[in-house]
Amino acid sequence: MRQDVQFSLPDDASEASGSIDAVQQAIQHAPQRAQVLLAGEIVPAAESQAQDLQWRRFSSVFLSNPRVLTGLYIVGFFILIGLFGPFLTHQDPNALSSDMFRAPSPAHWLGTTQRGEDIFSQIAYGARVSLLMSFAAAIGATLIAVVAGLAAGYFGGWIDEVISFLINIFLVLPGMPLAIVIASFAVKGPVTIVLVLLFTSWPWGARVLRAQTLSIRQREFVTSARVIGERPWQVILVEILPNEIALVASSFVSTFVHATLTAVALEFLGLGDMMVASWGTVLHWAQVDSALMANGWWQFVPAGLCVAILCAGLTFINFGIDEIANPALRSERKLRKSKKGIA
Numbered sequence: 001m002r003q004d005v006q007f008s009l010p011d012d013a014s015e016a017s018g019s020i021d022a023v024q025q026a027i028q029h030a031p032q033r034a035q036v037l038l039a040g041e042i043v044p045a046a047e048s049q050a051q052d053l054q055w056r057r058f059s060s061v062f063l064s065n066p067r068v069l070t071g072l073y074i075v076g077f078f079i080l081i082g083l084f085g086p087f088l089t090h091q092d093p094n095a096l097s098s099d100m101f102r103a104p105s106p107a108h109w110l111g112t113t114q115r116g117e118d119i120f121s122q123i124a125y126g127a128r129v130s131l132l133m134s135f136a137a138a139i140g141a142t143l144i145a146v147v148a149g150l151a152a153g154y155f156g157g158w159i160d161e162v163i164s165f166l167i168n169i170f171l172v173l174p175g176m177p178l179a180i181v182i183a184s185f186a187v188k189g190p191v192t193i194v195l196v197l198l199f200t201s202w203p204w205g206a207r208v209l210r211a212q213t214l215s216i217r218q219r220e221f222v223t224s225a226r227v228i229g230e231r232p233w234q235v236i237l238v239e240i241l242p243n244e245i246a247l248v249a250s251s252f253v254s255t256f257v258h259a260t261l262t263a264v265a266l267e268f269l270g271l272g273d274m275m276v277a278s279w280g281t282v283l284h285w286a287q288v289d290s291a292l293m294a295n296g297w298w299q300f301v302p303a304g305l306c307v308a309i310l311c312a313g314l315t316f317i318n319f320g321i322d323e324i325a326n327p328a329l330r331s332e333r334k335l336r337k338s339k340k341g342i343a
Contacts, residue, residue, distance in 0.1 A: 068320030074313025082131045085124030093121040093277035111298035114289045126278040133190050137197035137259040142252040145205030153213025170203040183271040197259045205251035216240050246325035253318045257311045279303045
């Protein structure tokens with residue numbers, strides 16, 4: 001946040017208060033004094049205090065929300081499973097054994113498949129693969145959305161027309177069928193799924209960021225930054241992007257959920273590498289083995305619950321981000337708390 005800059009007349013102008021030349025000289029010196037003041041220690045200190053206040057407000061709103069805390073615990077749990085889960089099992093997820101199609105037991109916590117594969121090992125190793133694929137796709141799609149949305153909204157003109165044309169094309173095309181078609185003709189594997197998700201998941205975030213940038217670029221602090229000579233990339237990164245962090249974070253979490261569900265769906269359809277353990281491949285083999293018809297619920301329920309609970313946790317986190325971006329939601333939550341206190 002930039003502070004209002006106050007200018008004072010030079011000494012010679014104060015001595016000749018009625019002089020037109022002194023007034024003109026003060027006007028000529030005003031931009032120089034503005035640059036000196038903006039480059040000094042007053043504005044950085046004020047900006048630092050504003051950032052600290054914004055961070056405290058972010059922490060209080062984000063961490064005081066029970067749904068957000070629940071979401072953080074859920075996502076943290078699956079991250080721990082992905083990191084340390086393979087160390088808890090001593091079996092290869094693709095290793096065959098004589099214990100075929102066994103229900104959960106002390107020897108096999110989540111049972112075995114019809115080929116004797118340990119399902120807990122597949123879930124533990126699969127958590128790492130599924131989380132990495134979704135995270136990589138969400139990061140890449142969010143970066144593309146940020147670059148495209150900010151560039152289109154700030155520069156306008158033919159740049160906005162070209163980027164908006166591309167965004168509209170991808171929005172018109174159905175995402176899931178397009179991903180299926182691309183994955184069908186590509187080399188099967190986690191990298192291919194990440195690239196497919198990256199290719200199909202960026203337009204929604206880019207459209208929202210473009211609309212927000214169109215609004216922010218008309219505000220006074222952005223105009224002031226351009227007037228004092230800041231370069232376009234400085235205006236975008238320093239002035240505009242920090243005011244869209246909540247939207248960027250919300251776009252990332254939403255893309256993470258979309259990537260998780262789409263990756264599982266593609267692998268369930270057999271468009272991934274079936275020799276790589278992941279939640280989608282677990283569900284694929286459960287369908288191939290007709291586990292539902294054979295009453296082998298342990299072959300598909302654990303993987304399905306992992307996908308559902310992870311997406312629910314990410315959605316809870318998104319609720320907290322929405323409250324930061326929308327003050328009306330914070331006031332509604334405070335009002336509900338006050339009503340509960342009165343009751």
